[in-house]
Amino acid sequence: MVRFTNSLIGFLNFLTLICSIPILVMGVWLSKQANTECERWLEKPVIALGVFLLVVSLMGLIGACCRVSWLLWFYLLVMFLLIVLLFAFTIFAFVVTNKGAGEVLANKGYKEYRLGDYSNWLQNRVNNNNNWNRIKSCLQSGKLCSQFHSQFLNDNVNKFYTEQLSALQSGCCKPSTDCGFIYENPTTWTKPANAPNTTNPDCDAWNNDPTILCFNCQSCKAGLLQNLKTDWKKVSIVNIIFLIFLIIVYSIGCCAFRNNRRDNWKRY
Structure with missing residues (x-):
C-alpha cells in the first residue's frame, strides 16, 4: 500500500512536471515575441504558472519517491492552499458574473x-x-x-x-x-x-x-464585460474539473504522507 500510494502520487506529479515545461516555454516565447503592452500582459502569468507547477510537482515527486516526509508535508500544504484559493475564485467568478445579458x-x-x-x-x-x-x-x-x-x-x-x-x-x-x-x-x-x-x-x-x-x-x-462574463463562466467550469482532480491528488498525497510516517516509525 505504501509503495502504491507513493508511486501513484509520484506518477501524477511527474505528469504535472512534464506539463509545466511547455507552459514555461510558452511564457518565455510570448515575452520574446510580444511587441506591444497588450501582447505582453499574458507572459508573466504564464511564466509564473509554469514555475509554480514545476516547483510543486518536484516537491511532490521527490517527497513521494524518496519518502521525504517534511517535503511531502509542505507539498500538501501548498496543495491545500491552492484548493482553497481555487474554490474561492470559482465562487467569486460565479457571483460577479451572475448579472448581465444582452x-x-x-x-x-x-x-x-x-x-x-x-x-x-x-x-x-x-x-x-x-x-x-x-x-x-x-x-x-x-x-x-x-x-x-x-x-x-x-x-x-x-x-x-x-x-x-x-x-x-x-x-x-x-x-x-x-x-x-x-x-x-x-x-x-x-x-x-x-x-x-x-x-x-x-x-x-x-x-x-x-x-x-x-x-x-x-x-x-x-x-x-459580456465577453468577460462568457469567458469566466467557461473558466469556472474548467476550475471545477481541476478542483476535483486536485482533491483526488491531495487525498492520495495525504495517504502517501501518512504511510511515509508509519514506515519511518517502523524503522526506528
Missing part, C-alpha cells in the same frame, strides 16, 4: 449591452480610467473595429441589421440603436437633424473617427 432588439440580428446590467464590482473595474485606457488601447491596437469595418463593408443597412455581431463589435464599433443615427457604412453613421431625444450618453460619445468610434461609450464597456 438586450434583444426587434428586427436585429445582434444584441446591445447596457453597463448598468452588470455587477457593481465589474462596473467599477471598467469605470476606472486607468484600467479602461489600457483596455481601450488594446482594443484599438487589436484592430477590432477595422476588421469589423472590412467584414461588413458591403452590407446595406437592411443586411447589416441582420448580422450576428459579437458583444464587442456591437458595443464598440457602432452607435446604440436608440440614438437614431443613419447608417452609411459599418463605422460611419450620420446624426439626423430630427434625432430622437435620449438620455443615452453614448449618443454624444460616438465619433466617426476610426480611432474613437464608440470606444468611450458605456456600451463598449458593457460589451467587454
Whole structure:
C-alpha cells in the first residue's frame, strides 16, 4: 500500500512536471515575441504558472519517491492552499458574473449591452480610467473595429441589421440603436437633424473617427464585460474539473504522507 500510494502520487506529479515545461516555454516565447503592452500582459502569468507547477510537482515527486516526509508535508500544504484559493475564485467568478445579458432588439440580428446590467464590482473595474485606457488601447491596437469595418463593408443597412455581431463589435464599433443615427457604412453613421431625444450618453460619445468610434461609450464597456462574463463562466467550469482532480491528488498525497510516517516509525 505504501509503495502504491507513493508511486501513484509520484506518477501524477511527474505528469504535472512534464506539463509545466511547455507552459514555461510558452511564457518565455510570448515575452520574446510580444511587441506591444497588450501582447505582453499574458507572459508573466504564464511564466509564473509554469514555475509554480514545476516547483510543486518536484516537491511532490521527490517527497513521494524518496519518502521525504517534511517535503511531502509542505507539498500538501501548498496543495491545500491552492484548493482553497481555487474554490474561492470559482465562487467569486460565479457571483460577479451572475448579472448581465444582452438586450434583444426587434428586427436585429445582434444584441446591445447596457453597463448598468452588470455587477457593481465589474462596473467599477471598467469605470476606472486607468484600467479602461489600457483596455481601450488594446482594443484599438487589436484592430477590432477595422476588421469589423472590412467584414461588413458591403452590407446595406437592411443586411447589416441582420448580422450576428459579437458583444464587442456591437458595443464598440457602432452607435446604440436608440440614438437614431443613419447608417452609411459599418463605422460611419450620420446624426439626423430630427434625432430622437435620449438620455443615452453614448449618443454624444460616438465619433466617426476610426480611432474613437464608440470606444468611450458605456456600451463598449458593457460589451467587454459580456465577453468577460462568457469567458469566466467557461473558466469556472474548467476550475471545477481541476478542483476535483486536485482533491483526488491531495487525498492520495495525504495517504502517501501518512504511510511515509508509519514506515519511518517502523524503522526506528
